[in-house]
Amino acid sequence: MFDGISTQLLLGQILIGLINGSFYAMLSMGLVIIFGMMHVINFTHGAQYMLGAFCAWLLLNYLGIGYWPSLVLAPLAVALFGIFLERVLLRPLAGLDHLYSLLATYAVALIVEGLVRIKYGSTGLPYDNPIPGGVNLGFMFMPYYRLWVVAFSVVTCVGTWLLIDHTKLGAYLRAANENPQIVQTFGINVPKLMTLTYGFGVGLAGLCGVLAAPIYQVSPSMGSSLMIVVFAVVVIGGMGSIIGAVATGYMLGIVEGLTKVFYPEAASVVIFLFMTVALYLRPQGIFSGREAN
Amino acid sequence: MNSGAQSLATGETRDGETLLEVNDLSAWYAESRVLHGMAFDVRPGELLTLIGRNGAGKTTTLRSIVGLLQKRTGAIRFEGRDLVGMRPFEIARLGIGYCPEERAIFSSLSVKENLFLPPVLKPGGMTEAEIFETFPNLKARSASQGTKLSGGEQQMLAIARILRTGARLLLLDEPSEGLAPVVVKEIGGIIKRLKAKGFTIILVEQNLRFARLVADRHVVVENGKVVDRMTNAELAADMNRVKSYLGV
Numbered sequence: 444m445f446d447g448i449s450t451q452l453l454l455g456q457i458l459i460g461l462i463n464g465s466f467y468a469m470l471s472m473g474l475v476i477i478f479g480m481m482h483v484i485n486f487t488h489g490a491q492y493m494l495g496a497f498c499a500w501l502l503l504n505y506l507g508i509g510y511w512p513s514l515v516l517a518p519l520a521v522a523l524f525g526i527f528l529e530r531v532l533l534r535p536l537a538g539l540d541h542l543y544s545l546l547a548t549y550a551v552a553l554i555v556e557g558l559v560r561i562k563y564g565s566t567g568l569p570y571d572n573p574i575p576g577g578v579n580l581g582f583m584f585m586p587y588y589r590l591w592v593v594a595f596s597v598v599t600c601v602g603t604w605l606l607i608d609h610t611k612l613g614a615y616l617r618a619a620n621e622n623p624q625i626v627q628t629f630g631i632n633v634p635k636l637m638t639l640t641y642g643f644g645v646g647l648a649g650l651c652g653v654l655a656a657p658i659y660q661v662s663p664s665m666g667s668s669l670m671i672v673v674f675a676v677v678v679i680g681g682m683g684s685i686i687g688a689v690a691t692g693y694m695l696g697i698v699e700g701l702t703k704v705f706y707p708e709a710a711s712v713v714i715f716l717f718m719t720v721a722l723y724l725r726p727q728g729i730f731s732g733r734e735a736n
Numbered sequence: 737m738n739s740g741a742q743s744l745a746t747g748e749t750r751d752g753e754t755l756l757e758v759n760d761l762s763a764w765y766a767e768s769r770v771l772h773g774m775a776f777d778v779r780p781g782e783l784l785t786l787i788g789r790n791g792a793g794k795t796t797t798l799r800s801i802v803g804l805l806q807k808r809t810g811a812i813r814f815e816g817r818d819l820v821g822m823r824p825f826e827i828a829r830l831g832i833g834y835c836p837e838e839r840a841i842f843s844s845l846s847v848k849e850n851l852f853l854p855p856v857l858k859p860g861g862m863t864e865a866e867i868f869e870t871f872p873n874l875k876a877r878s879a880s881q882g883t884k885l886s887g888g889e890q891q892m893l894a895i896a897r898i899l900r901t902g903a904r905l906l907l908l909d910e911p912s913e914g915l916a917p918v919v920v921k922e923i924g925g926i927i928k929r930l931k932a933k934g935f936t937i938i939l940v941e942q943n944l945r946f947a948r949l950v951a952d953r954h955v956v957v958e959n960g961k962v963v964d965r966m967t968n969a970e971l972a973a974d975m976n977r978v979k980s981y982l983g984v
Contacts, residue, residue, distance in 0.1 A: 611852075617844040618853055625840040628802050629854035630828035630901070 464696020681728015
């Protein structure tokens with residue numbers, strides 16, 4: 444049926460899909476962690492991803508600080524920005540309808556993107572690849588940097604999952620997600636836990652931004668275009684499931700890649716097609732054990 | 737150790753040794769006032785019940801003490817410190833354990849994770865071995881999902897998890913509710929053992945027979961305030977006095 448398709452093209456697209464999927468997985472994981480804990484649909488996530496990339500670019504161009512230190516410094520800076528946002532903007536909105544925090548975070552995204560655009564323009568800024576070269580896999584040339592991104596993303600996702608599923612801190616997070624009031628009566632400072640959770644989720648977005656800087660150009664709109672897909676991933680995987688978000692992220696990256704092989708015209712819509720079907724068949728998300736509400 | 741408490745004929749007498757003192761406590765859910773000047777006290781090692789009809793304000797009283805109801809006036813003094821104005825986690829850290837009516841077992845946590853979730857806040861809590869000795873069922877089921885337990889086991893888990901933390905005052909909201917008589921009896925036995933270990937307990941109950949089995953003193957709550965107080969002996973001597981309040 445697919446006689447015309449070469450193995451080379453197929454494997455190549457699967458690998459590219461895996462790289463895109465790495466970003467989908469990490470970004471949707473952050474969104475799900477934030478939503479699970481705070482019931483905030485963080486529309487600033489894309490802007491925070493972009494800020495991560497910009498931070499790395501600024502550190503390099505103004506202070507001469509290279510990629511590796513930036514991999515730590517930029518996410519920290521973005522996390523601090525997130526903590527500030529949580530304290531001044533999101534905390535007063537806690538307890539109100541989700542729409543308020545959604546609109547507030549969307550407004551912040553527009554403001555941040557606008558400010559970056561005013562200062563640095565819309566055109567993408569290049570960021571040098573810290574690991575040049577690559578390896579010939581036989582069916583394609585694989586840049587080392589992209590391998591690094593896939594490996595790093597897998598380690599980050601597994602690490603985060605272990606943290607949440609197998610540690611005491613994770614147990615606090617899961618419990619506070621279910622019943623924050625009772626967790627407070629155990630002597631746990633839940634508001635602080637929420638601030639740190641938001642900082643962590645946002646820091647993950649910043650980390651993705653740094654990882655993305657050498658692959659994509661650093662530009663104010665790099666986040667908003669990606670986030671549309673990431674929100675679809677979260678909807679498909681289920682808002683309540685970290686594993687669901689991660690698995691769906693990688694899976695849809697690969698599906699997108701495969702679609703480019705078999706029916707390139709559909710590549711940009713295939714994820715939304717999946718989302719429509721998933722919403723119809725399992726509105727609570729395919730990986731979510733809980734009922735939709 | 738509670739000989740001092742037993743020598744007191746009525747709840748009105750003070751011996752200067754109060755663990756918790758609630759005075760003129762009022763509390764609101766949004767705009768609607770649910771407590772209208774609650775007043776009672778508990779001495780160390782004592783077991784006090786709050787009895788009264790549904791909606792009388794018993795649960796609200798407990799929720800006000802632990803700070804889950806933030807809109808409150810009056811005074812709640814625990815070891816001399818006023819809890820009004822403090823946040824729930826600050827109140828908990830003073831050594832108050834709360835077991836809510838709905839039990840609040842976490843479904844995303846195993847039995848063991850549920851049990852060990854509350855951090856140890858003060859020295860003097862029960863050890864793991866003591867807890868499993870008191871609640872043998874929980875040990876056998878420690879790997880199960882918290883909410884897969886039976887109602888009685890969930891109730892035991894909800895009590896057990898606040899015993900490790902070093903809290904000396906336990907607030908138990910209707911632990912007998914919805915449970916089979918044999919399980920209620922078992923829980924009654926556990927509460928007696930906790931009292932013998934020196935825990936001070938405020939128990940919210942509608943089940944008079946259960947309350948009579950374990951308590952030192954009773955406070956009758958109606959329309960958000962205390963309308964009567966009696967010792968357990970007084971209750972035993974005149975059950976009709978309380979039954980008239982409960983309307984049974």
